Amino acid sequence: MHGARDDKLEKSPQLSGDFIRVVGASKIYQTQDGGEVEAFTNFNLEIRENEFLVLVGPSGCGKSTLLKMIVGLLPLTSGAIYFQGKKVLSPRTEFGMVFQEATLLPWRSVRENVMLPIEILGKTDKDYRAEADRLLALVGLTGFESKMPYELSGGMQQRCAICRALIHDPRVLVMDEPFGALDAMTREEMGHELLRIWQRHRKTVVFVTHSIREAVWLADRVVVMTARPAKIADIVEISFGRPRTEKMQFLPEFGDYVQSISETIAGRSGKAVLCQD
Numbered sequence: 001m002h003g004a005r006d007d008k009l010e011k012s013p014q015l016s017g018d019f020i021r022v023v024g025a026s027k028i029y030q031t032q033d034g035g036e037v038e039a040f041t042n043f044n045l046e047i048r049e050n051e052f053l054v055l056v057g058p059s060g061c062g063k064s065t066l067l068k069m070i071v072g073l074l075p076l077t078s079g080a081i082y083f084q085g086k087k088v089l090s091p092r093t094e095f096g097m098v099f100q101e102a103t104l105l106p107w108r109s110v111r112e113n114v115m116l117p118i119e120i121l122g123k124t125d126k127d128y129r130a131e132a133d134r135l136l137a138l139v140g141l142t143g144f145e146s147k148m149p150y151e152l153s154g155g156m157q158q159r160c161a162i163c164r165a166l167i168h169d170p171r172v173l174v175m176d177e178p179f180g181a182l183d184a185m186t187r188e189e190m191g192h193e194l195l196r197i198w199q200r201h202r203k204t205v206v207f208v209t210h211s212i213r214e215a216v217w218l219a220d221r222v223v224v225m226t227a228r229p230a231k232i233a234d235i236v237e238i239s240f241g242r243p244r245t246e247k248m249q250f251l252p253e254f255g256d257y258v259q260s261i262s263e264t265i266a267g268r269s270g271k272a273v274l275c276q277d
Helices: 063-070 110-114 116-120 129-138 154-166 184-201 212-218 246-250 252-269
Strands: 009-011 020-030 036-047 052-056 078-083 086-088 095-098 172-176 204-208 221-225 232-237
Touching (some): 020 063, 036 063, 036 232, 052 063, 052 212, 095 154, 116 154, 129 154, 154 184, 212 252, 232 252, 246 252
Parallel strands (some): 052 221, 095 172
Antiparallel strands (some): 009 086, 221 232
């Protein structure tokens, strides 16, 4: 993601014009005892520019693995991933990533953590300092620029992590269950915050969650994955307009989406469905 090597790209003329495309992707992990674990095989997915795409599926089905491969942090065993018609072979500046934990450096202030990608990319700090403060203001962290991570709540740390992922103005924001470690109230608040930021910046967002209700609330499309080795069980288009309102969560259609996705996961995995809350 950061410290990108944009020269490591391979042109794919037949895919030119597409935004992100996963083509026949497979990933096999080697275990310590010499065995193999197949995360997914022959996986295909198209991601549209400026959409909010959410991935859901059983635990261990390869959602996080897929995200790391999309941003170029993890090599594929076979197949390919293309960004605007070019094969992704290494991390790229067009991607920013937010993990489940904020992963802030404890010895750096809030502003210094946000500015870390700028240092890694070898850009001039002074050109981005005002942007860092603007992003921190956008997420309600004005006045906390000089605070250390331990002085922030979990939700505030994740706000800082989102600013860090946005500071270099990526085209795509990839988020690996970023609210999973937060309490229910903070998680809901962060969902609203993320939608507000996305509405303003209109990045392409690829988001992983274990909460089906969160998926329906956030997404333009929900990609439902099967148990390992993962395939796509369904892609659900969410018809609610934007901006999303609280009342939408109480509509019969909202419940129908949640129930349908839950049944798809349960039916494909043969296990109890993941969290609906």
